[in-house]
Amino acid sequence: MKPSRIVALALLAGGVAWIGSGVVGRGGQAGLAADAAKPAAEAPRFRVAVLPVRNEMHQRRVVLSGRTEADKRVWAVARVSGVVIELRVRRGSVVRQGQVVAVLSDEAREAQVKQAKAKLEQRKAEAVARLRLIETGNYPALNKPLLEAELKAAEAGLAQAEAEQMKGEIVAPISGVVNDVPVEVGSALQVFMSSANVAEIIALDPMLAVVEVAERQLAGVQVGGEAEVKLVTGDRVRGTIRFVSRKASPGTRTYRVDVEVPNKDGKIPDGVTAEVDLLLSPVSAARVPRSALTFSAEGRLGIRHVTEGGTVAFAPVKLVEDAMSDLWLAGVPDDARVIVEGQDFVKEGERVEAVPAMGQG
CATH class of the missing domain: 1.10.287 (Helix Hairpins)
Incomplete structure (x- = not known):
């Protein structure tokens, strides 16, 4: 082959290689740009654990310490002066209304x-x-x-x-049990004086369980509401709220609540310590784990949940009841998917991947 042809072929091969290198270079740069843009568009979302909750009518409970108190406590008194010549009762005697408890001299x-x-x-x-x-x-x-x-x-x-x-015959003003007899046969009684008291009678049926309720809980306490009473003796009885005071105690700013408890057999004594579980009026609330509570950027207490579109939203809530392991909250959207894990690492409007919380399937 002539030298001139060899040179011509070499120049042709060099030109083709130079043109090809430009096309490949442009295609490579476009590919690199596409690869650089692809991770940004398809970045993996942050994964959070959610728990579906539903609002329901929840009957709140308030546990308070109180005491039992006789429904009625009345003295049988002498209405005329005289000497006690006959005493027909003693401490612990059960009497009926109108029954003669003592007789005075003529x-x-x-x-x-x-x-x-x-x-x-x-x-x-x-x-x-x-x-x-x-x-x-x-x-x-x-x-x-x-x-x-x-x-x-x-x-x-x-x-x-x-x-x-x-x-001259002193009668029982109410039916009940004689609690105290401060006189004896031969005692001289004079009307309009403390010595005219003959027998203290207390009515044990029904018995009252008395507690003091804070003003912030008063709105849920209603006459006719149910209550459970646990006595220091270990007995448990159910009762009904009979009275709710409309005047606060000056010293404690609490309100007296009387729970009426049946006591036909007189088993419940007067003045024993009692733990009263008041069942307050039902309110609409959702049950959520304690871990779901968080704060918004403005410092409001609430929960974060995932919307149907997969974005994070914040809902301010109000505490209804602090249970042993969970909380009852008002203000949670119905059928919300509440974030129970990862809620502190996301913010409102962020798209996330919601997975069921452990134990929810």
Whole structure:
């Protein structure tokens, strides 16, 4: 082959190689640019664990320490002065309303009754005789109203004397158990003095469990609501809220609540320590784990959840009840997927990959 041809072929091969290197270079740079852009468009999303929750009507509970208290506590007192000549009860006696618990000395009350009866008989006889005279015209008819008035006065005098005589018997004002008897046979009693107290009677059925409720919890306590009472003796009974005070205690700013508990057998004593579990009015709330609580950028307490579009959203919440392991919160969107793991590493509007929390399948 001639040298001129060899040179021509070499130049042709060099030109082709030079042109080819430019095309390949441009294609390589485009590929590199595409590869650089691809990771940015398809960057893996942050993975968070979510728990689906649903709002429901939740009956809140408030556990308070209190005491039992007799529903009624009344003294059987002497209404007239006298000496105790008979005492028919002692501590622990069960009495019925109207039952005689003690008898006082007569103090001439029986004599006053006899005198009133005699005076009434006299007035009746005088009225009969004078009415006959009026009928015959031998006595002024104008005196007839006077005769009737004297007769009525005599009847009233007898009733008063008999009432005074009955006061000598001291009766139980209520049914219950005698708690204290500060007198003995022979004790002299005087009315309008403390010594006139004869027997303290307490009504044990129903029994009251009394607690003090804070003002922030008062809105959920309603008359007729249910309650569970655990006594220091270990007994458990159910009761009903009977009274909610509308005036706060000046020292504690708490409100008295009375829970009525049946006590027909008198087993529950007065004044023992009791733990009262009040069941408050139901409210709409969602049950979420404690770990789900977080704070927004503005410092508001709430939860983060994943929307249907896969983005993170924040919902402010209000604590309804702090349970043993979970929280009952108001303000959680219904059927929300609450983030329970990773909520502190994402922010609102960020697209994430939501996976079920452990144990949710």
